[in-house]
Amino acid sequence: MLSDPKAVFRKYITDRISLSDQEWAIIEPAWAVKKLRKHQYLLQEGEKWLHHGFVCEGCLRRYRLNNRGIEHTIQFSIENNWAGDRESLMEGTPTKYNIDAVEDTTLLLIHNNDFEMISRSVPAFHEMINIIIQQRLNLSQERIHAAISFTAEEKYRHFIETSPNLVNRVPRHMLASYLGITPETLSRIRKQIAEK
Amino acid sequence: MLSDPKAVFRKYITDRISLSDQEWAIIEPAWAVKKLRKHQYLLQEGEKWLHHGFVCEGCLRRYRLNNRGIEHTIQFSIENNWAGDRESLMEGTPTKYNIDAVEDTTLLLIHNNDFEMISRSVPAFHEMINIIIQQRLNLSQERIHAAISFTAEEKYRHFIETSPNLVNRVPRHMLASYLGITPETLSRIRKQIAEK
């Protein structure tokens, strides 16, 4: 719909590292454009994940079922974010996660073999990925802190502050499952905040 | 007390990558042995962290204060684990965390400049670090899932399963602060489990 997916990706990269045309020529052909309709799965629990995904447009969610069969959202990936399951990839194990599309989504997919080829051929790309992973770890720890130390209301307010671009983009019940509260509680909190 | 700290570290590395004597000769001199007494701080909120720490013996905890001044433990680092705050290091920002010693602890410290020198000189070391960070990210996401989807009792049982080596090593109130429950609740859960 909007611009070319690969142009989005190229911009993402060049916003982070300097990239010659030759390097882009190595990177570009290995990625395939994939489109998902809303509600369509990219990955389902038990499958093995062998790729890397980059969202160019739309929104994916990665979620997991707890022992009572309740969905808990681990991550939302909107445009210019990564998606997939590096744990399944690294360990060669079946994934614990489900990934589906919250909106119609366009992403780029690459097989891990090609991804590693690129990492070897373009060191700056490799370094960029390392930094991204480190940043994701930092964010994860921030989220752990929020999850173990905030009340339901604080969790919601914190989410509004840190992800204003997601608040009105994902359905509330998914947001609740991301925060670790029930949809009913989220609804009541929102009402309470609105009344102030 | 036990073996030489640097020997512990060398074994940690050689358990993960193959390492020549020459490479070890590059790595070894940059690390300084540091001993901490129980309760002593390695890092306090507001300071900048410029190093990497590797625990050879003992136990450190990294914790954070929430807006009510309550401590919440983000991480325990026992021997053969890393300690520090890569977020402060990467971003150059004052740290949000406190790190102190749960037991008398021996660790190795290295300045980030030297660490980067080693990463450049010994590619396998660099790759090892990348894998470790990725694994920590995977564990973080596991913990997020536990934090947002488990009851207090499930959190405790999950901790016993995943960290049996820590259960009887860290004080209960710190364990509670790690799980995101109060010491009283943890105490009651333990009693309840014991009665079954």
Added chain:
DNA sequence: CGATTCTTTGAAAACAGTCAATCTGTGTGG
């Protein structure tokens, strides 16, 4: 439209937190 899914609301129950007191264990100084 009609069906389905999502959101909100209400009432009751379960769960975890708070506050205060007691108990336990450990380490220190006399």
Added chain:
DNA sequence: CCACACAGATTGACTGTTTTCAAAGAATCG
């Protein structure tokens, strides 16, 4: 070596928050 002090752990009673269950309203999609 004992007694004391102190921190940590447990227990009880109570409070408050969040969940659960059920139903009614919205919104969305074919």
